[in-house]
Structures are given as C-alpha cells and as structure tokens.
Amino acid sequence: MDKIASPRLLQIDNVTKTFPGVKALLSVNLEVRRGSVHALLGENGAGKSTLVKIVGGGYLPDPGGSMTFDGAPYAPSSPYDAIIAGVRVVHQELNLLPYLSVAENIFLDSLPRRGPFVDYRKLYSETGLLLSRVGLDLNPASPVELLSVAQMQLVEIAKAISTSCKLLILDEPTASLSSRDAERLFGIVRALRDQGLTTIYISHHLKEIYEIADCLSILRNGEMVTTRPVSGTSIPQIVSAMVGRQLDSEYPVGKTPASRETIMEVRNLRFDGNKYPVSFSLKKGEILGIAGLIGSKRTETVRAIFGADRKKSGEVFIGGKKVDIRSPADAVEAGLSLLTEDRKGQGLVLDMTLANNVTLAAPDKVSRAGVIDMKAERLSARRLSAELDIKTPSVDQLVRNLSGGNQQKVVLAKWLFKDANILIFDEPTRGIDVGAKYEIYLLLWTLLEKGKGILIVSSDLNELMGICHRILVFSDGKITADLERGDFDQERILSYAYQNYID
C-alpha cells in the first residue's frame, strides 16, 4: 500500500537542456503518476526525445534542475544508472547490432548461460516467447541486419519488455508499424499497466493517445505547455496546443485527377523471395499508394524496381521505353528516385551537415566543373529547409544533431532537390508531426502539377486513403487489389491485405 502514499513515480523539476545554438528544453516540469500511461506530445524538434534521453541517462541536463524517481532523488549519469534504477527506454532511432542475431540482441546484457557457455537453447526458446508476444514471426537466430525497419522496431520493444522495470519509455514506437502491430503493442502496454508498470509514450499518431494513454503532456519549443487527462481533450485541442494554431483537416483537398498518360510501367517483376510476378503502372500526375502488412514485400518490390537489390526478371518501362535498371545509378539516370524507409542506415550521412545531405543526390546542381559552390549549396538548403520547415539553428548543423522528424525532412529535401520525374517514397512521413505532414502533402501536390508520378509505400492506411489517387494492396508479395479513390475503404483494403495469407 506504499504506492498510494506517493502517487508520483517520476517528477521532473525545472530541467533545462541547451545544445550549441539550441535551447532544447526550458525549465520543464513534469509529473508522471505511478501506473499510468503518460503521452508526451509535440512538434518535431519540440524536445520530446531530449527529455526522455535525460530521464534515460543518455544526456545530462544543464545544472539547476532536479528529478526524483520512485521517491528518491534521481540523477542518472549513464543509461546504465537508469536501467539499475528501473527505467527502460526504447529510443526513436533503432540501436540494434546488425550482425548479431535477434536473440542475442534482445538478451545482450543477460545472456542465459550454462557454465561459461551461452545456453543457446534457452536463449532461443525465451526469445521465441517474447517474439510471439509482440507478434513477430521470426527465427530468433536470424541476424538483425536482414530485418525490415518495422521488425527491428518490434525487436526493440521485445528487448525492452524482456526484463522487468518500473518505467518504460517508448519514443515513437509506432512510427513504422502498421495498425495491426500497433494494436498489439497497445495490448501489451495495457497488460503491463495492469501489472503496475508506468509508461511514457511518444507518438505523432494522435488517435493512438485515446487508445492507451491516461494523461498527456505537450511540449512546444522546449517548454511544457500543458499536462492534462486524455479524457475530455479533443484532437483539435491537442493540435492547437502543439503547433499554436488550428489545423482544419489532416489531408489537403482539391485534388486534380491523374492524367491518362502512363509514366512508368512494371511488368512481371520477380525478385528473390517472391513467388508472384508484380505488374502495375503509374500515371503522370498520379499518387499511387502501396498498402499491405509488414513483410508483404512492398519495400522489396520498390527496391527491386530501383535496382537497389537484384531482380530476377521483369521489365520496367519509363515513358513507354524499356529501361534496363541494374543499379541505383541506372535508376537515377532513368529519372527515378527512391526514399528508403531506414533514414539512419540508408538515407542520411549523419556526420555531414544538413546542406551537404540535401545536395547529396545531385551535387552537380550546385557545382561547376566539379567544384562545389558552397554559397549556392547553402542557399538551396535554406530554401528547402524553409519549405519543409526543418528546425535547425543553421544549414551547417550536423544531421546527427537534428530531431528524428527533422532528419526525415532532410531525406525528403534531398529527393526534392534531386527533382526526379518519378518519385518513390517508402514511408516518407515516418516520425513527422501532423502539421508538417500537411505541408508535405501540399508539396506533393505541387510536384504532381509539374507532371511527376509518385509511388508511396506507407503503413499508415489513413495517409494512403487521404492522399492517393489509387491504392495497390500487397499481400505476401502479390497484388490482390488495385483500387480507385472511390473504392477506398479501410475494411476492404485490410481484407485484401490478408487475402493471400489465408489462402
């Protein structure tokens, strides 16, 4: 009955954090009640990740503030301190070791042993149990390197719940999950709450908050704006507290129809690990969505088209002409671009500046005779930063130091700068806040007006239904439906997505 005596598990008082040129947190106060699920919301760059990194021992706050945890003063100076105290964090950026197996990653700090040896049988069976809890159907021995981003995310969650703790912090766990996997995660979080666990939950999917959270706190520009119970708070209220203005709708209206002209056609594409040939076409001025469950080979398909992975057979026609794409270089030459789902591993050069990253795909546009015009480069980067509302002290900031959502915007900026004719986006708005998403959708529409074709893979079905002209549904590598806008329907799309797994 001690718990009742102190309903607060975590209390943050007056915590400030400054980085060179950036005030990430300004005297932030927060109380997290024992046994609650506490949502932490805010725009990209508001300071959410910084705050939870401080709680998790990843950053030291500036002097002046204080924290108490579980009734005692709390000042972790390393993640290890935090884990000992009972705090577990699943960070926004994935931190798995790519060459180790799923099982080894999960039990890295507590490998079961028999004498001096690792007890692999026990390791794999315990991992198997954990994986089934988070809904992953994976061989525990397979290397993490081979997993998709969503699968890695679930492995991270499995890792976090593998040992007991008092406070679980999830920083945008559902950014790359489909709704089915997100639902399962909510189930886990609720079950853990019923066992008395406290959770801090960060997300840009505001609807999720109503499913699991009891309380919510909103950060804006590093300041805590409000903390209140979820019930009785509406989404528009949340949004206006987050961004400081009203947002009428999630998706822009006023769509122009796609033209009849086909800009890209894929015929009988086959690649390793897919039993079904893929054929479809993309029209000029069209946004074509690809929906499907995790592992339905959407990413693999677009990678094969782009030449990022080898394809077995199949043809790609661009503007009516057959093109032979064997490498990303060939694809770019043919007018394609691909935004990959894994921004850290495949999209960004983290230790280069924002400006350098923006021009990475088209350095020739800001150079003459191979010599880069740094001034022109900065100007272009500034223009795109403004267009995408990237929050940074300057375009000379290292991308590593940007917030997750702002990093994602840099990847987008890179491909907007390249200005290819056919843009393939794999999870383009992963980690981007509601307000910025709207701006990005508007930007996509202006691209369409320029006669481009856009192919979007997304796990966010609402997003696809909101912005696409047409949606292809993938089920285990097979296209089970090709739906026009008028036929969009969540239930229907989901049933097509499951179709090929049931047969």
Add this chain to the structure above:
Amino acid sequence: MQGKNIQSRKWLHLLLNEAGIGLIFVVLCGLFAAFVPNFASLNNISNIFTQISINTVISTGMTFVILLGGIDLSVGSVLSLCTILAGMTITNKALPFPFALVGAVGASILCGMICGFFNGFVAEKWKVHSFVVTLGMLNIARGAALQISGSRTIFSFPAAFNAFGTMAVGGVPVIFVMAVTGVSLGHFVLKKTVFGRMIYAIGNNEEAVRLCGHNTRKYKISAFVLCGACVGVAAVMYMLRLNIASPILGAGFELSAIAAVVIGGTSMSGGKGSLVGTLIGAAIIGVLNNGLLLIGMKDFARQMVTGLIIVAAVVLDTYRVRLSRLFS
C-alpha cells in the same frame, strides 16, 4: 587588454577545436627549440622540411584511402618500383635529357596509378578488404622491382636532375615546395570538389551514397589510383633528394604514412579527417626524428621514443574535446 584576451581565447579555442594535434606540434617544437641547440637553426629547419616532404606526399594519398575506410600497405614497395622505372628511363642514354625527364616522371606516376588501380579494382570487384589486396601488392611490386632492376641500384642521374633536387626557393627546399603544393591541391579536392565530398560521404555511409545513384565503386577505385599517383610523385622526389633508384628502398614507408594520417586525426574507419591534420602528423614525426637525433639518441632508443610519443599524441587528442570545452 580585454579585447586581446578574447582574441587569444578565440585562437586557443580554434587551435584546440580545429587542429588539436597542432597544439601538440607547437609544444613539441617549443620544447626542442628550448632544450636542443641547433634545433631552431635555419639550416636544421630546412633539413626537417626536406626530411618530411616524401612522407607528406605519400600520406596525402593515404588520407584519401583511409577516409574511405581502406588502407594501402603497398606504398613503400610501389615507390621502389616507381624509382626503378623512372631511374631506368632517366639514365637511358638514347633519350635526350628533357624527354628522359618527362618520361621518367610519367613512368613513375603511371606505374603508381596502375598499382593503385589494381588495388582498388580487386578490392571493389571481389569485395576483398584493401588490407589484404595491398598486402599482396606490397610483395608484387617489391618482386617486380627486384626482377626488373636485376637487384641493382641505379644511380648517376643527369647532373641537372640532381642539381634541381638540392635547389631552394628563398631558403625553402624545392621538394618541400612540391610537397606543400601536393597537400594544398589535395586539400582543395577534399574540401571543395564533388569528388572530395563523395569521399567523405562514402566513408560515412556508403549505402546512402549508393542509393543516391552514385557509382561508389568508381570513387573508391579512384582514391586508390590517386594514392598511387602520389606515390609516383613521391618516388621522383626521393630520386631528387637521394639521387638513387633502388629495388630495396621504401620498406616501412607505409607505416610512417599511416602514422601521419592517424596522428593527424583521420579516423581509420573512414569519413572523418583532413589533410591539414595529415600535414601536421607528418611534421610531428619529422620533428621527433630530427630532434631526438640531435639530442644524440641512438637508433633503437629513438624508435622507441618516437613510437611512444605517437601513441601519446593520439591519446592526448582524445582529451582535446574536453579541453576545448574548458576554454569556450
């Protein structure tokens, strides 16, 4: 007074931040100058310039390779092979001097580039780490040099050639001028050109660069070819300085070059570093060798002390960030 203080603080900050290893270099020079007579004499400084020139040029090429996360162990024996080819050309009595000179320089650089291409091509084509490929090349080039020269040293170069090597402009030895020119060119390429940008980017995240539609293989092979070209130039400088070409010279050059690059702050895993650092790294090694010799330290002891100081310099460098925070 106040303004001056701020100024000097700013400089100190810059020195620590941008060229932490530069501070170590300055301290080292100061110590030698204070305690070793003759160290700071014009004559000796000119000597040091000459002594570090060759290593500087090789290290310049090495920097490109290491920035890509690779390594080139073959530079020493390739340099030897280059001198043999150049030496045979320049001593060829059938060629008039200007042609012989151009031919020799051309042969040396071309030879270096071909070896570099081999290194880069094999490493890229079959995804073998350059450590292994260049280890092979180390032996191939050495064998070729011995074979072609019949294990003989070549000397008696034309007098004009030898004379050029001893020239100095305004007291600065001509081969040091060549070295500084080389480093400056390299610095320009790394910092200002698309090629240099790609080297850094690939060193940091090759997959991201590949998925941008760049031919990463082309850049990686080019870096090895460039390193080879630097070795070719260094070979000519060697001949200018010592007036011989020999199939057994150059042993251990790769280690000095790698040391210069690493002391200069370039990360062995690629993506981070600069040629300014490399130049200072080469200078530290040169000053150490020279200063310790002047003290009268014997060969073995010198080698040990040099090794120790190299390790110490790199360790100290890791404290640089903390120090620089202290002063900001």
